[in-house]
Amino acid sequence: MTDLLDGHVSLALGGDTFTLAPTLGAAMALCRAHQSFGALIDKLEAYDLPAAIDVTRAGIGLSAPGDLDARVYDAGVMNIAPDLIRFVILLANGGRSPKAEAEDKPGSRPFDA
Helix, strand or coil: CCCCCCCCEEEEECCEEEEECCCHHHHHHHHHHHCCHHHHHHHHHCCCHHHHHHHHHHHHHHHCCCCHHHHHHHHCHHHHHHHHHHHHHHHHCCCCCHHHHHHHCCCCCCCCC
């Protein structure tokens, strides 16, 4: 059975935990703003604060708090970048973990007969 929150990423900001949901809307908004998922991951790997805020806002959606920018800054981009990168990878794979998808396919591993 598939977990309903599989593909979601939890992110602690300012004492609260938010769930980043991989939606088509988030994927489209981030691709439009950053040209591609690869370019966005490059920005997150470089600890780009505006990119981190964009990803967090897109993942949280309409329930994003008004002080989100400050919460992301206070959390530290270096601290939350791994979770944000994981979220972008999930978006790039249609909201699913690439590993889980590969494990489901017969012959998906090298040397499978």
